[in-house]
Amino acid sequence: MPAALAIGDFSRATSLSIKTLRHYHRVGLLAPAQVDADTGYRWYTTDQIPTAQVIRRFRTLDMPLEQIHAVLQAPDLATRNELISAHLASLEQNLARTQSAVASLRDLLAGPSPAAPVSHRQVEAVTAAAVTAHIAMSDLVPWYSGALAELQATLEAQGLRTAGPTGGMFAGELFTDEAGQATVFVPTTIEVPRLGRVEPLLVPAAELAVIEHPGSLADVDRAYGSLAAYVADHELRLDGPIREYYLVGRQDTADEGQWRTEVCWPIFSTGAAA
Known part of the structure; x- marks a missing residue:
């Protein structure tokens, strides 16, 4: 005993x-x-x-x-090991985010990097399949991943082809109030039927100031900062949702170093070249 x-x-x-x-x-x-x-x-x-x-x-x-x-x-060894492995995977993800944040901070402390060039673009209205919701900023990444997966599955099931890069539109309140409307869309050649959260959307035409951000979205705020400074300097800003176009994104590769994202600010064009 x-x-x-x-x-x-x-x-x-x-x-x-x-x-x-x-x-x-x-x-x-x-x-x-x-x-x-x-x-x-x-x-x-x-x-x-x-x-x-x-x-x-x-x-x-x-x-x-x-x-x-x-x-x-846990009722058996397999279940126990599965629970432990899930936690270890979560720790590894957190470590990767921490390492990315540390690298980004070191870059900032080393001094400002040369800003990417800003261009002006006029986009026409396009038909798209979209998922729209009012979300909290803290839920943006998991919501986006789920919405994108649902869009891709719906288009594949219906045999529909995409007609351009995946995009997102984000209301100003999402940034200022930490909650607001967000939309993820995939341009299509024809109007899609409503199915689940997926609905047809006419993405409106717009004039945009555009900056391209390479790599992970963990430090996309630097692109936002450069673009905001440019728009403020040129007095071009219009109210309206910020757009992102994912030229190469999580829908294409898991390697975040290969990602390329366009951040787009609605503007009133004066005809001046960027």
Whole structure:
């Protein structure tokens, strides 16, 4: 029969504070082997030490308590490993985002890079298949990915061909109020029927100031900043949604270094060349 340890001794044995052990007990993650009915004092056994050590290591990897509980309660080894692998994949994604942010910050600290050239373009109205929603800025990336996948699946199922690069239109409120209307669209040769979230859309004609951003969208704000400065300097700005055209994007390759995105600001053209 395993030996019993008072909570203080168990704390020293596992490097988990008494406060933490009490919290784990309250949430049902690591219950003591015995609780004194009169004093409420907690006792643990030596065979609980490995479980406590596993919990501590998962916490150092920022695994949420509910996920740790799911791992500990997994019915079989395959399920347990699947849960652990999913968390490790999430950590790797976070690490990649952190590394990208660090690289971007180093570039900024090194000094401003030469701004990409800005061009003027007049685009005609085009027929498109689109998904539109009012979303929070924090949900933009997952919403965009889901909307794009739905658009591609719908067009493929109906045997429709695209007639231009995928684009997006984003209301000003999405930037200023962190919530607003967003649209992802794919130009088509004919009008598409409404199906699920996909609906036909006539993307309006517009005059645009355009700057091209190469690579990941993690630092596309630099292109936005350069374009905004240009538009302000030339007093060309019009109210209207910002557009993005994904010349090469996630729909083409998973290699973010190959992506090319046009950021477009609606303008009132004076006929001056950019």
